Amino acid sequence: MLRIDIITIFPEFFRDVIDFGIVKRARAAGIVEITAHDLRGWTTDKHHIVDDRPFGGGDGMVLKPEPIFAGVEALTGAGRREDLPPQTRVVLLSPQGRVLTQAVARELAQPESQVVLLCGRYEGVDERVVEALVTDEISIGDYVLSGGEAAALVLTDAIVRLLPGALGSETSAVFESFSESLLDCPHYTRPPEFRGMRVPDVLLSGNHAEIERWRKDAALLKTRRNRPDLLK
Numbered sequence: 001m002l003r004i005d006i007i008t009i010f011p012e013f014f015r016d017v018i019d020f021g022i023v024k025r026a027r028a029a030g031i032v033e034i035t036a037h038d039l040r041g042w043t044t045d046k047h048h049i050v051d052d053r054p055f056g057g058g059d060g061m062v063l064k065p066e067p068i069f070a071g072v073e074a075l076t077g078a079g080r081r082e083d084l085p086p087q088t089r090v091v092l093l094s095p096q097g098r099v100l101t102q103a104v105a106r107e108l109a110q111p112e113s114q115v116v117l118l119c120g121r122y123e124g125v126d127e128r129v130v131e132a133l134v135t136d137e138i139s140i141g142d143y144v145l146s147g148g149e150a151a152a153l154v155l156t157d158a159i160v161r162l163l164p165g166a167l168g169s170e171t172s173a174v175f176e177s178f179s180e181s182l183l184d185c186p187h188y189t190r191p192p193e194f195r196g197m198r199v200p201d202v203l204l205s206g207n208h209a210e211i212e213r214w215r216k217d218a219a220l221l222k223t224r225r226n227r228p229d230l231l232k
């Protein structure tokens with residue numbers, strides 16, 4: 001089972017959203033266990049303070065290192081990157097990280113492993129977390145969110161659906177976008193004609209070889225039109 005532990009100041013953010021569709025089914029089937037932990041639970045002061053002003057001045061607040069180190073230590077048994085058990089990744093969601101792709105998701109989708117997701121807020125986290133604890137900094141794109149929670153959700157979903165057995169049919173992920181540097185082909189369902197728009201005849205023909213050929217060509221066409229960079 002893959003264990004995903006999310007460290008956040010808003011654990012309730014995850015409460016309902018991990019209870020839908022493929023992620024819900026994967027949890028019920030024991031393929032993944034997802035727990036959102038309140039960072040404040042690892043504070044030791046009376047007011048459960050998780051942030052402080054930045055050294056050197058400037059706007060905003062920074063998440064303090066102590067509760068983050070304590071949290072990762074409690075969840076993994078290690079308070080430094082080099083002491084982490086094998087198959088354990090500590091991921092900081094950050095706009096400064098390498099950009100999430102299907103290949104990165106595949107790398108993290110290991111059945112017998114643990115992924116700890118650290119969600120930043122405000123100006124981010126104290127850099128010593130990056131220096132000594134984090135194994136991966138991952139961004140979900142070149143834009144700035146107000147917190148790592150939405151990014152952690154995106155990453156969790158992308159990982160879970162790649163775990164063996166998570167999708168209804170084992171082959172579903174194989175033909176998806178990005179699996180072969182191509183986008184997926186277009187899909188149609190009933191009715192065969194809708195507001196004057198017809199489904200391509202070949203898809204109604206029952207000729208499976210022809211259908212396969214059409215799908216390959218259509219995927220290539222769509223990739224060329226929408227994401228020519230993938231074909232390079």
Ligand code: SAM
Nearest residue numbers: 093094095120123124139140144145147148151
């Ligand atoms: N000061 C930081 C900077 O300019 O690089 C931005 C901090 S952002 C307002 C607060 C938190 O949101 C970050 O620590 C990170 O956890 C999360 N975040 C923002 N954009 C993200 C992105 N594109 N991908 C992943 N996490 C992101």
